[in-house]
Amino acid sequence: MARQVSRQRKIGMTILAWFVGFLIFFPILWTFLTSFKTELTAISIPPQFLFFDWTTENYVNIQAQANYFHFMMNSIYLALGSTVLGLIFAIPAAWAMAFSPTKRTKDVLLWMLSTKMLPAVGVYIPIYLLFINLGLLDSRLGLIIVLFLINLPIMVWMLYTYFKEIPVDILEAARMDGATLRQEITQILAPMAVPGIASTVLLNVILAWNEAFWTLNLTTSNAAPLTAFIASFSSPQGNFYATLSAASMLAIAPILIVGWFSQKQLVRGLTFGAVK
Amino acid sequence: MSIHSLLKTSAALGALVALTASATAQETTTITVGTVNNSDMIRMQGLTSVFEEQHPNIKVNWVTLEENILRQRVTTDIATKGGQFDVMTIGTYEVPIWAKQEWLQPLDNLPETYNTDDLIPAIRNALSVDDKLYALPFYAESVLTLYRKDLFEKAGLEMPEQPTWDFIAEAAEKTADKENGVYGICLRGKPGWGENMAFLGNMAREFGANYFDASWQPQFESEGWKKAVNLYVELMTKYGPPGAASNGFNENLSLFGQGKCAMWIDASVAASFVTNPEQSQVADQVGFGGAPCGTEDCPNDGYNWQWAWSLGLPAGSQKAEAAQEFVAWATSQDYINLVAEREGWASVPPGTRTSLYENKEYTDAAPFAAATLNAIQNAKAEPTDDKPYFGLQFAAIPEFQGIGTAVGQQMAAALSGSVTADQALSQAQAIATREMTRGGYLK
Numbered sequence: 001m002a003r004q005v006s007r008q009r010k011i012g013m014t015i016l017a018w019f020v021g022f023l024i025f026f027p028i029l030w031t032f033l034t035s036f037k038t039e040l041t042a043i044s045i046p047p048q049f050l051f052f053d054w055t056t057e058n059y060v061n062i063q064a065q066a067n068y069f070h071f072m073m074n075s076i077y078l079a080l081g082s083t084v085l086g087l088i089f090a091i092p093a094a095w096a097m098a099f100s101p102t103k104r105t106k107d108v109l110l111w112m113l114s115t116k117m118l119p120a121v122g123v124y125i126p127i128y129l130l131f132i133n134l135g136l137l138d139s140r141l142g143l144i145i146v147l148f149l150i151n152l153p154i155m156v157w158m159l160y161t162y163f164k165e166i167p168v169d170i171l172e173a174a175r176m177d178g179a180t181l182r183q184e185i186t187q188i189l190a191p192m193a194v195p196g197i198a199s200t201v202l203l204n205v206i207l208a209w210n211e212a213f214w215t216l217n218l219t220t221s222n223a224a225p226l227t228a229f230i231a232s233f234s235s236p237q238g239n240f241y242a243t244l245s246a247a248s249m250l251a252i253a254p255i256l257i258v259g260w261f262s263q264k265q266l267v268r269g270l271t272f273g274a275v276k
Numbered sequence: 277m278s279i280h281s282l283l284k285t286s287a288a289l290g291a292l293v294a295l296t297a298s299a300t301a302q303e304t305t306t307i308t309v310g311t312v313n314n315s316d317m318i319r320m321q322g323l324t325s326v327f328e329e330q331h332p333n334i335k336v337n338w339v340t341l342e343e344n345i346l347r348q349r350v351t352t353d354i355a356t357k358g359g360q361f362d363v364m365t366i367g368t369y370e371v372p373i374w375a376k377q378e379w380l381q382p383l384d385n386l387p388e389t390y391n392t393d394d395l396i397p398a399i400r401n402a403l404s405v406d407d408k409l410y411a412l413p414f415y416a417e418s419v420l421t422l423y424r425k426d427l428f429e430k431a432g433l434e435m436p437e438q439p440t441w442d443f444i445a446e447a448a449e450k451t452a453d454k455e456n457g458v459y460g461i462c463l464r465g466k467p468g469w470g471e472n473m474a475f476l477g478n479m480a481r482e483f484g485a486n487y488f489d490a491s492w493q494p495q496f497e498s499e500g501w502k503k504a505v506n507l508y509v510e511l512m513t514k515y516g517p518p519g520a521a522s523n524g525f526n527e528n529l530s531l532f533g534q535g536k537c538a539m540w541i542d543a544s545v546a547a548s549f550v551t552n553p554e555q556s557q558v559a560d561q562v563g564f565g566g567a568p569c570g571t572e573d574c575p576n577d578g579y580n581w582q583w584a585w586s587l588g589l590p591a592g593s594q595k596a597e598a599a600q601e602f603v604a605w606a607t608s609q610d611y612i613n614l615v616a617e618r619e620g621w622a623s624v625p626p627g628t629r630t631s632l633y634e635n636k637e638y639t640d641a642a643p644f645a646a647a648t649l650n651a652i653q654n655a656k657a658e659p660t661d662d663k664p665y666f667g668l669q670f671a672a673i674p675e676f677q678g679i680g681t682a683v684g685q686q687m688a689a690a691l692s693g694s695v696t697a698d699q700a701l702s703q704a705q706a707i708a709t710r711e712m713t714r715g716g717y718l719k
Contacts, residue, residue: 039555043530065318066340125352132358217349220308220360221339232340235313235526 028252035059035246042242058246066229068250075225075254077140078215079208082147083201086155089148091197094159099168109160112153120150120213131218138220146218147208154207155200162196199265202258209255226251305598306335307362310350312343312585316415316625317365320606323614327605334598343470354379354590362599366411366588368402368657372672374588375405381589381596382408383603390604394629396649399584402657402666411588412607416627417545418651419478419581419669420644421565424558427451427458427538435565438577441482444539444568445511451538452515460515462537463508466524467688469670469680474581475542476687477669477680480504481580483570486663487671487708492717494708496683496701503570505697509690521692533557541568543581544651547644548622564647579654580668584627627652675715682707 034042036054062068097105127146128137136142166189174188212227219228233240233247259266311317317340324336339361341349350364354374366374374380386392386409392400395413403411421444423435431450436443448460464475477487485500495501512520517531525542529549532540533556540546553559567578587603589596605611612632615624621641624632626648632638633649642648657668665671670680683704690700712718 040533040557043534044557045534045536065321125356128352128356128358132356137358137360216341216345217352220310221337224339228339228341231342231345232313234342235315240313 028256031245031248034242035249037242039240039242042245058243059250061243062233062246062250066232068229071224071226071229072250072254074140074223075209075227078143078147078223078225079205081140081144082151082208083204085144085148086152086204087197087201090152090155090159090200093156094163097156097160098163098166099171109157112156116150116153124217127214128218137218138222138224140223143215143218143223143225146214147211150211150214151204151207155204158200158203159193159196162193162200165196166192195265198262202262202266206255206259303333304335305333305595306337307595307599307602308337308339308360309363309365309587309602310339310341310346310361311365312346313340314585317585319615319619319623320414320611320625323611323618326614327602330605331598331601334601336602357592359590359593361590362593362595363603364588364590365414366586368582368584368586369667369670369672369676371403371411371586371588372405372666373674375408375410379591380410381591381593381600382410383412383589383600384408386600386604390608394609394631396628396630396652398582398653398656399628402582402584403586411586412603413584413586413628414607415545415625416584416652417543417581418579418583418627418648418655419541419567420544420547420647420651421539421541421568422532422546422550423447423539423563423565424451424535424537424561425563426561428563435563438566439568441507441568441570444541445507447539448511448515454515457536458538459517459531459536460538461511462517462523462528462531462540463512463520464524464528464542465512465520465688465691466522466527467681467684468524469677469684471524471684472687472691473680473684474669476505476508476684478567478580479508479570481576481668482568482574482578484574487676488663488665488712488717490662490664492664492712494679494705494712496704496708500570501701502698505687505690505701507570509697512691513693521688529555543583544644544648545626547648548626548642551643552622564644566647567651576654576656576668579651582652582655582657582668673715673717675711675717679708679711682711 033049035058036056037048037052038055038057041048041052097109131137131142134142136145170188170192171184174184179188209226215225215227216231219225230244230247230251233244235244311321321338321340324338328335346365347370350361350366351370352358353360354364371380375382392409396416399413399416400409403409403413421435421439428435428447428451431447433447433450435447439447444461450460452458452460464472466472480486480501483500483504485498485504486495489495517523517536523531525546528537528540528542529546531537532546532550535558540550547562547564550556550562551559556562567580569578587606589599589603593599607628609629609631612624612629616637621635621638624638626632626642626645633645639645655668657666659666665673667676670676686695686700686704686707689695690697695703709718
């Protein structure tokens with residue numbers, strides 16, 4: 001039987017939830033507001049919340065200084081490319097580990113995850129040299145490969161935990177009814193695994209989108225994604241917070257919109273997956 | 277037309293197209309310029325079209341990055357011969373080290389019109405190794421004491437041309453009004469070799485101390501460093517803003533621009549920001565003093581800070597000729613005139629050419645011109661008998677970045693009060709000694 005929750009408690013929890021939600025959302029809101037201020041209003045004390053002269057000047061300046069669409073298209077190519085490539089490898093790997101595990105499966109999974117513990121900068125020079133020799137510096141293909149490799153362990157882990165949730169009994173029942181292996185995979189397993197795959201895809205797109213070490217250090221201009229776009233507006237001498245905020249808004253806008261529409265799957269992915 | 281002649285004609289046409297294409301490809305050279313996102317650099321980016329009009333066979337591709345990322349990027353690229361950049365924006369720290377490694381192309385066949393003799397000697401020397409220029413200066417800076425004229429007047433103070441640290445301490449005490457949010461002094465506290473150590477290295481010099489002595493022994497426990505760091509911590513604790521250990525150049529720029537600092541001692545380039553009404557609420561109240569001295573025989577009259585953002589060419593570049601044309605254009609007198617014509621004299625890159633400071637239009641438009649020139653001319657960074665390295669607020673050896681940042685963290689700890697200044701300095705001495713031994717400087 002469901003626990004009785006008092007009305008007051010419900011209201012209290014709702015207010016708390018909204019408050020926490022607002023706290024988390026506040027930096028984005030502030031960045032959004034700052035992006036429409038002048039540099040002087042951006043640093044004024046006391047801070048101005050809504051009643052200032054709104055200006056779109058920062059966005060105009062940014063477009064004049066850098067070609068936003070070039071960077072955005074690169075981000076899209078890299079995020080999608082690395083995720084698709086990742087799925088091709090991660091699905092069979094996770095499938096095999098979930099449905100025909102050996103006594104070493106757990107060790108293999110842990111070993112895969114351990115590769116995430118190596119600081120990226122530790123292998124920077126070797127990878128840079130490899131990229132020079134292979135002619136992959138500043139190329140989308142090179143970055144897709146790197147992003148695919150660094151996100152692969154997480155993809156395998158997430159998919160593995162999803163596949164583990166699918167009861168083997170259902171597969172056995174299907175076999176009893178005379179389903180072939182192909183039918184078993186395409187008609188029974190695949191439909192049940194779709195939500196898991198969708199969450200994995202979303203999370204990996206976001207991880208690849210936000211990756212800021214390799215995307216900055218292995219690109220120059222042709223393959224530079226939005227992380228490089230942002231880095232070009234951060235200045236050590238001179239306060240350009242308003243311009244930087246406008247650049248940040250442009251960089252996070254696409255992923256923010258995608259995240260907004262797919263939050264249901266995302267939350268499910270995060271709570272249902274590896275951290276469960 | 278027979279098939280044979282059709283084939284012949286199309287083959288000839290094809291060859292013609294291919295020839296034209298290859299000729300165009302040969303003619304246009306695209307050079308990639310890696311740079312920092314400072315306002316002078318962004319302005320240059322905006323004026324590239326003028327260069328491209330004058331040089332129709334050269335196209336300039338810009339890669340603008342945040343300073344630390346750019347440094348990591350260009351250092352990796354030049355050390356591994358990655359060839360990603362044809363022109364690199366580097367500072368006076370990199371030039372002597374890179375030139376010795378033969379990573380940079382010497383710039384010895386500049387056109388006569390470039391007039392290298394016009395470059396301010398201190399800056400020219402900083403970018404030369406064995407009398408050969410290895411990079412051309414785009415803008416240069418030293419150190420200044422910026423102060424609020426109105427607050428000084430209210431406190432009955434007058435900034436001497438050459439202040440002492442005793443005077444700065446007195447002024448900080450008299451102008452501080454913490455209850456009303458006015459701090460007597462704002463200084464850098466954020467750890468990093470280019471952040472708090474740039475200021476503290478310079479301040480230690482003002483008390484007669486260096487990073488290393490003639491035999492490369494670290495000097496953090498010397499009298500000069502102790503006096504400097506103790507005074508720094510005392511002034512900042514008593515009269516400085518809260519949380520100063522996280523304040524770098526930009527944070528202090530905000531504070532000063534909001535009218536919260538009576539004094540700010542930092543890079544001379546700050547002067548152009550705080551006098552700009554679009555960025556500062558106290559633009560018309562800013563005065564400029566010289567760098568303070570802590571001792572009577574203070575080296576360089578206190579101007580112990582020298583930096584020049586410069587453009588260098590990596591050795592072995594395939595496009596060296598086009599790259600040199602661009603670098604010579606961007607650092608020329610003509611470029612300065614172009615900026616003045618388009619955006620006004622106050623916006624021209626400062627600190628590189630003597631002729632700029634003889635130009636009345638510039639000195640009228642930039643109230644900080646005389647102070648800046650004086651600071652830059654006085655800051656001499658060459659090695660001396662008691663200082664084996666090039667540099668003032670830094671030491672131009674590869675190990676310095678690591679040492680400077682680790683020591684900077686100790687200084688920030690002292691500033692936030694978790695250790696005393698003396699404890700931080702002995703820790704710094706231990707770190708530096710270990711690194712210098714590892715680097716083979718000490719036996």
